[in-house]
Amino acid sequence: MAQFGKASTKRGKPSYVYAIIGVSLVLFLFxxxxxxxxxxxxxxxxxxxxxxxxxxxYRTANSQQIDSVKKYIDSLPFAVDVQYITKEKALEKYNxxxxxLWKKLAISNPLPESIDFYVKANYVNKDSLANLENNLVTNxxxxxxxxxxxxxxxxxxxxxxxxxxxxxxxxAIILSLFVIISIDNTIRLAMYSNRFLIKTMQMVGATxxxxxRPLDGRAVVNGIIASAIAIGLMVGFITISEKFIxxxxxxxxxxxxxxxxxxxxxxxxxxxVLSTHRSALKYLKMKLxxxx
Numbered sequence: 023m024a025q026f027g028k029a030s031t032k033r034g035k036p037s038y039v040y041a042i043i044g045v046s047l048v049l050f051l052f053x054x055x056x057x058x059x060x061x062x063x064x065x066x067x068x069x070x071x072x073x074x075x076x077x078x079x080y081r082t083a084n085s086q087q088i089d090s091v092k093k094y095i096d097s098l099p100f101a102v103d104v105q106y107i108t109k110e111k112a113l114e115k116y117n118x119x120x121x122x123l124w125k126k127l128a129i130s131n132p133l134p135e136s137i138d139f140y141v142k143a144n145y146v147n148k149d150s151l152a153n154l155e156n157n158l159v160t161n162x163x164x165x166x167x168x169x170x171x172x173x174x175x176x177x178x179x180x181x182x183x184x185x186x187x188x189x190x191x192x193x194a195i196i197l198s199l200f201v202i203i204s205i206d207n208t209i210r211l212a213m214y215s216n217r218f219l220i221k222t223m224q225m226v227g228a229t230x231x232x233x234x235r236p237l238d239g240r241a242v243v244n245g246i247i248a249s250a251i252a253i254g255l256m257v258g259f260i261t262i263s264e265k266f267i268x269x270x271x272x273x274x275x276x277x278x279x280x281x282x283x284x285x286x287x288x289x290x291x292x293x294x295v296l297s298t299h300r301s302a303l304k305y306l307k308m309k310l311x312x313x314x
Contacts, residue, residue, distance in 0.1 A: 041208045041209055041244065043248075043251075044208040045208055045209075045245070045248035045252075045294060046247075046248040046249075046251035046252045046255070047252075048200075048208075049201070049252035049289065050251075050252040050255045050256060051197065051201075052198070052201045052252075052289070053256045053282055053283075053285075053286050054256065056194070057256065057279075058190065059190045060275070060278050061273050062183070062186045062187065062190060063187060064273045064275065066143070066179060066183030066186075066187075067143035068273065070143040070176075070179055070183075071102070071141070071143050072140065073171075073172060073176060073179070074138055074139070074140055075138070075141065075151070075169070075170070075171050076136045076137075076138050077095065077136060077137040077138075077158055077166050078134045078166070078168045078169070078170065079091070079135040079136060079137070079167065080164065080166075080167045081135075082164075087162070087164065087165040088106065088135070088137075088165065090162070090165070091137055091158070091162050091165050091166060092106050094158075094162070100142045100144075101140075102139065102140045103139060103140050104137065104138075104139040105138050105139065106135070106137055107136045107137070107138050109133055109134070109135055146176055146179070146180070147176070148173070148176065148180075151171050154169070155169040201289070202293055206293065206296075206297040208297075209241070209293075209297035209298055233302065234299055234302045237298050237299070238299055240298070241294045241295040241297075241299070242294070242295055244294055245290040245293075245295065246287065246291060248294070249286050249287040249290035249291065250287075253286060253287070256283075256286075260279075
């Protein structure tokens with residue numbers, strides 16, 4: 023019986039290598055989906071936070087009234103980069119973005135003054151902006167003539183984020199099941215090579231705990247190695263992606279990346295240990311003849 027164990031150990035070594043590689047590739051795929059999911063969400067937030075809102079001012083409003091509106095918007099916790107735009111600044115901006123003959127024709131500036139600002143992503147939705155518009159028009163009826171928001175853009179970005187997030191969530195759930203099943207099958211295949219060693223130890227009087235403890239310890243090491251390889255592949259993939267698509271650098275979030283790396287490590291260790299332990303118990307319960 024000892025010879026069976028010795029032969030099994032030799033056969034088990036290459037299986038662990040293949041298992042680690044297999045687990046690494048599956049974890050890498052899982053990590054990439056998580057990275058894409060976070061980037062889609064951040065892309066939506068990025069577009070939302072770059073939608074400029076305009077509170078247009080009546081021509082009859084004085085500087086004190088305008089200052090009151092600006093201070094009010096500045097005090098809002100979700101308002102960002104609040105600026106008072108004079109008629110001259112508005113015309114200058116319009117001339118930069120459009121081909122106009124106003125200066126040559128000496129037409130008086132028809133553009134109104136405004137308070138321009140941005141809001142945080144979680145506030146860019148139809149209901150929140152409608153409440154903001156109602157507050158501004160109600161609180162400053164003689165100052166704010168109109169509150170303008172690109173409603174079509176807001177609706178389009180919100181729908182894009184919701185649809186894409188839902189699709190990726192479904193993909194993530196399906197992929198999670200695939201990851202669990204794939205890793206479990208890979209580990210079980212590696213443990214199959216050690217079935218005679220496990221049974222031999224049991225037959226010479228070793229307890230279940232004594233047999234499974236070193237196997238579980240090896241599983242933890244294998245899980246860490248597989249996770250490290252997957253993380254290394256992810257770092258390389260992301261670095262190359264950011265090099266060829268510079269826009270992705272704007273979405274780079276170190277905190278979120280560490281969360282993904284931590285999730286990959288925990289998942290790799292947990293499933294590897296669980297599958298190893300289950301496989302070991304399975305072979306301990308089998309009769310010797312059933313191992314062939």
